Amino acid sequence: SxxxxxxxxxxxxxxxxxxxxxxxxxxxxxxxxxxxxxxxxxxxxxxxxxxxxxxxxxxxxxxxxxxxxxxxxxxxxxxxxxxxxxxxxxxxxxxxxxxxxxxxxxxxxxxxxxxxxxxxxxxxxxxxxxxxxxxxxxxxxxxxxxxxxxxxxxxxxxxxxxxxxxxxxxxxxxxxxxxxxxxxxxxxxxxxxxxxxxxxxxxxxxxxxxxxxxxxxxxxxxxxxxxxxxxxxxxxxxxxxxxxxxxSHPGTARFICRKLCRRFISDAPPESIVQAAADTFLQHKDAPDQLRRVMETILLSAEFKAGWGGKVKRPLEAVVSMMRALNSEFIRPPGGINWMLGLMGQALFERRPPDGYPDTREAWMNSMSLLYRWNFAVGLTENWMDEDDTGYKIFSDVFAQTPAEMRTASSLADYWIQRILNRSLPESGRNAVVAVMAQEYAPDETLSEDHARYALPAMIETILMSPEFQWR
Structure with a gap:
């Protein structure tokens, strides 16, 4: 375990x-x-x-x-x-x-x-x-x-x-x-x-x-x-x-498994994996671990392994992945986090209709939802989200998490791109990130500590705002 x-x-x-x-x-x-x-x-x-x-x-x-x-x-x-x-x-x-x-x-x-x-x-x-x-x-x-x-x-x-x-x-x-x-x-x-x-x-x-x-x-x-x-x-x-x-209805098996595949693979999952999961659902309909077996069928499938980029993060996923990427520290989450989730369209447990929050790209790739994601990235990285009424605080010390030997815009950009995205950016995207970090410096010129401290949050925010960060 x-x-x-x-x-x-x-x-x-x-x-x-x-x-x-x-x-x-x-x-x-x-x-x-x-x-x-x-x-x-x-x-x-x-x-x-x-x-x-x-x-x-x-x-x-x-x-x-x-x-x-x-x-x-x-x-x-x-x-x-x-x-x-x-x-x-x-x-x-x-x-x-x-x-x-x-x-x-x-x-x-x-x-x-x-x-x-x-x-x-x-x-x-x-x-x-x-x-x-x-x-x-x-x-x-x-x-x-x-x-x-x-x-x-x-x-x-x-x-x-x-x-x-x-x-x-x-x-x-x-x-x-x-x-x-x-x-x-x-x-x-x-x-x-x-x-x-x-x-x-x-x-x-x-x-x-x-x-x-x-x-x-x-x-x-x-x-x-x-x-x-x-x-x-x-x-x-x-x-x-x-x-x-x-x-026990076959239609239920297909409907449930289609939703699970939509959640874990893509907005329009291949019918092959939907049917495979539905077959597992029905075959083990009386088993105490029926749903575990269904998830194993989905997560061990070739369709799941090929599914990267088939989904866009919903607001909750985006917010949580930002906090995990920056090792943000809090004892209790400030209320502003759920408030910001609400502005993005996904306040926790506050979907009024019984259908639950939507699970497709079209529902979340709109200007207001993205704008508030970007605002959250800035507030989180620059530690602006403390709550005065309760004293709840959240702190992201990005400078302390950066290896001390990395002091050029290029090396800092490559380190944080890989750490946050776990993959490289296209050249145009990488150049944009490097430019935010370098400002008046050359990409491979050694930065002063004051400049590194000042520019690092903005560079990280740029990565968090990138289209690639919204994918999963």
């Missing part, structure tokens, strides 16, 4: 106060028994503190942990099963959603992950499942379950009679229609949160846990993806049947 003790020691010293709490403790301490008056700001500060600490810890892990694949997957799965930070009823519970659902299952079994997502209060609140009952089933969660979480829009067949849809060899519909969404919403009625804060409902407490509330469940028969679901099944079985059908 990877020795991540340096990160673990840093994390222990960061002083996070709420991230160790269980789901039940988060609900009790920050929602049900919040000790402050809701008319005071301190009430809302305490209420939202776990989520703010989660955002800080996410940046902390991304910068300092050696388990970078874990962090990339945590980001991927949060965007796949997106939940908005400021979902009013359960902001503190974002901590347990991230830790006990996404991180726990992201290299495990997809069916188990799907059920954990469907039963977590963060998702139940976010997509209005918490009030779905037999008198008025709410289709919001059911629709996203099909369209975003499993089969994907690529397997949507429109408004059709479900009996007209082609079936596979097992009698399962090859895609879904609107009627499947409505019927799934009926199957999931009564899936809610145990959150009777006002002591108004019989049989409902205030633990903040998942609750199957039988009085709200639609007990009658349904038809999902061509499969008949009889009336009066045992508790929860209607919903479990829906999840079983979706998690």
């Amino acid at each position: 990877i020795d991540d003790s340096d990160f673990e020691n840093r994390y222990a010293g960061a002083g996070f106060e709420t991230l160790h709490k269980t789901h039940e403790q988060l609900y009790a301490d920050h929602i049900a028994n919040n000790p402050y008056d809701s008319n005071d700001d301190i009430y809302w500060d305490w209420y939202s503190k776990p989520a703010y600490e989660l955002a800080d810890a996410t940046l902390f892990r991304a910068v300092y942990s050696k388990k970078q694949l874990v962090e990339l997957l945590a980001d991927f799965w949060h965007n796949h099963f997106n939940v908005y930070f400021w979902q009013d009823d359960g902001v503190p519970l974002l901590v347990s959603y991230n830790r006990d659902v996404l991180r726990k299952h992201m290299l495990g079994n997809f069916r188990q992950m799907l059920e954990a997502v469907a039963k977590h209060p963060s998702m139940l609140y976010y997509l209005n499942q918490n009030n779905s009952n037999d008198a008025g089933p709410n289709e919001n969660f059911a629709r996203e379950l099909f369209e975003l979480h499993t089969l994907g829009a690529e397997n949507y067949l429109g408004v059709r009679d479900p009996n007209s849809v082609e079936k596979d060899a097992n009698g399962i519909a090859v895609g879904y229609v609107d009627n499947d969404v409505y019927e799934a919403a009926r199957c999931l009625t009564g899936w809610r949160v145990d959150d009777d804060l006002g002591d108004w409902e019989d049989g409902v407490e205030k633990t903040g846990n998942f609750l199957y509330y039988k009085p709200w469940h639609d007990r009658f028969n349904k038809l999902i993806l061509g499969q008949y679901i009889p009336a009066d099944q045992e508790d929860l079985k209607d919903g479990h049947d829906v999840l079983d059908l979706l998690a």
Whole structure:
């Protein structure tokens, strides 16, 4: 296993106060028994503190942990099963959603992950499942379950009679229609949160846990993806049947694996690797390490090895890679980092629609997103991002990290280009970097120490602003 003790020691010293709490403790301490008056700001500060600490810890892990694949997957799965930070009823519970659902299952079994997502209060609140009952089933969660979480829009067949849809060899519909969404919403009625804060409902407490509330469940028969679901099944079985059908569907395998390949290989990954990963997904659908096997199929493929330059870094990747490249030091990340991420378009956990942040070049290669990346590069390199209110600081000592024997513009440029990019720049790009460092000096002339100290940050910023730094 990877020795991540340096990160673990840093994390222990960061002083996070709420991230160790269980789901039940988060609900009790920050929602049900919040000790402050809701008319005071301190009430809302305490209420939202776990989520703010989660955002800080996410940046902390991304910068300092050696388990970078874990962090990339945590980001991927949060965007796949997106939940908005400021979902009013359960902001503190974002901590347990991230830790006990996404991180726990992201290299495990997809069916188990799907059920954990469907039963977590963060998702139940976010997509209005918490009030779905037999008198008025709410289709919001059911629709996203099909369209975003499993089969994907690529397997949507429109408004059709479900009996007209082609079936596979097992009698399962090859895609879904609107009627499947409505019927799934009926199957999931009564899936809610145990959150009777006002002591108004019989049989409902205030633990903040998942609750199957039988009085709200639609007990009658349904038809999902061509499969008949009889009336009066045992508790929860209607919903479990829906999840079983979706998690084992070949369309789900292709959709999930296409998204993973898009994340790790290119915006338009070759169909060969998508199908290979989907085959692994289905072959090991009952395995406890199903998703680990899928990732191995992708990461060991020839398509992955040939994938350099097929992606552009999203803002979070750009910001984290800058901090890692400069060995930036912080105990807790200043709030300005997430604020800048917001200006770039990717504030942590703040995507309002349920589709998650986009994952293609077109979404991020725009003038405003790039402008704020450049501003961040300057602020980080020149140490302008300290936070006065909290005292949180971030420091990048680029001069101390530069070998003392390198004192020409050419040697400094070559050192930092290789260190940051791990590859050479085209001649025109290299010449531009050298020119920023040299200024009035010749490229191979020895620089004074004052000049080296003065010009080095600007040269590094030029590399961080280069098109090549945006690729991955």
